[in-house]
Amino acid sequence: METNSKESKSGFAPKKILFITPFFGRTGSEMQLFYILQNLDRQRIKPYLFSRNNGALIKELSGGISSFVGYKQHPNFLYKIFRLMLYAVNINPVEFQLRLLQKKLKADCWYINTIANRDAFSVAKKLGINVISHVHELPLSYSLVKSRTIKNMLNSGMCIGCSEIVCEKLEDMGHKNVHLLYGFVDDKKINLIENSDIIKLQFAIKADDFVWVISGNTSTIKGIDFLIPLIKELKHNHKIIWIGEVENNGTMCYAEESVKANFADRVFFTGKKTTDYYDYFNIGHAYLSLSREDSFPLVMIEAAHLGKPIAGFNSGGIKEFVKQNIGIVVDQLNFKTLATAMEQIEANYAIYDQDKIKSYAQTFNVKVQTQKLTEILERYV
Missing domain, CATH: 3.40.50.2000 (Glycogen Phosphorylase B;)
Structure with missing residues (x-):
């Protein structure tokens, strides 16, 4: 029947x-x-x-x-x-x-x-x-x-x-x-199209540069103003690429003008990306979160699906996701400690096995x- x-x-x-x-x-x-x-x-x-x-x-x-x-x-x-x-x-x-x-x-x-x-x-x-x-x-x-x-x-x-x-x-x-x-996330949606070397040329990324990617609107909740005190603490070969819509407000103006005056060769804002989003994401060695507060950012899981280690402030759900050999989470507003953690990830990059990080992401x-x-x-x- x-x-x-x-x-x-x-x-x-x-x-x-x-x-x-x-x-x-x-x-x-x-x-x-x-x-x-x-x-x-x-x-x-x-x-x-x-x-x-x-x-x-x-x-x-x-x-x-x-x-x-x-x-x-x-x-x-x-x-x-x-x-x-x-x-x-x-x-x-x-x-x-x-x-x-x-x-x-x-x-x-x-x-x-x-x-x-x-x-x-x-x-x-x-x-x-x-x-x-x-x-x-x-x-x-x-x-x-x-x-x-x-x-x-x-x-x-x-x-x-x-x-x-x-x-x-x-x-x-x-x-x-x-x-x-x-x-x-649905990992079937994570597709790479463009050659990463071509994208790297836009930012003059050199062989000894260590590239961090941030993703999301350039908002105060996402910590756009934290970018400047952090970059001051980082080694010069660390570059940060922020993918996402650039907000038009005074806090973003502070970040942009500070970058323009002091860090134009180290911090880049790509603006919003759609079909080539993951191509830009993939040029990073690792993912960085500066959020003041974030419940359980999906972009963190996207990063893991791409095999990227993660560093960031303890803003909420990140602490529940980032385990040993996935990345390092530090206390809020401690820029020196975060910079040290980021440099540790660079120095010990081989520990962060891409295949193991991708496998871990599959548990979500x-x-x-x-x-x-x-x-x-x-x-x-």
Whole structure:
């Protein structure tokens, strides 16, 4: 007897879950959601996606995943006009759209990705929807949202933290149903195209240079201002390449002007990279994290998949990932100690076996982690 197409192999209909995210762009938390959606067992979970913005990842979603874009950036211009009409009669467009979607989809649960979803949390509360919150942030980032958003997030039936330190902060606030799901990447997406020697020419990298790569927006949270006191402590043959969008603010101006005046041959900002991102990443000997606070940066796992040792400040989840022979983590704001650690990695580079680092990165495997998440979801929904 054939299984009903609407039912899973177990004979039960798959659970319908509406995944909600703010931008669906190439940030770590939203890349994580992308990997989850791409690898969920559709026999067990029926996923839908709502993104407030029309992010770049929407076009890359596999077929069979229905996605909905907020009216503000909807491809159909009429929805943008409709949004203005809703505002004119004092109706929140995001709330209006989420109510319609829930009525249409009858989702068993909402899975809210990141704390940057104030409307989704409040609407779920009004409708009495079961909520799972996937939290990627630590307390420094809590300041980016209102206190009521954090309180609404804490009303979620379940919270999933991307590292032990994130889970600890949720439990500190009294949440009783917190699960750990370490961040992961899809190593099949890590492809090298360009010849690294050609890229090295752009930065005049010499044979005796030791190159560190940093990846991410040049923000204060990522430690852009820490770059200058650190580079002052490093040996002259250490060069730093920062891959990521260059922010337009005074702190970045401080870093750029300092580099221009004193370190123009040692620090380079590539700007945002897309298809050639991993080619630029791969020219580094090692990966450097200067973050003030970082829950469990996916770029750290990308570095390991490329066989790069890691050095950085103890900003959160990095301490949970970087073990012996993977790299060195030092206390925050101790620039001399970090510089010494970086020079130790250069001096003992042969200890950091690329194949062993790559093998270690595979323990944060997309298939295994998504299976773990599926089991968590099925127990809750």
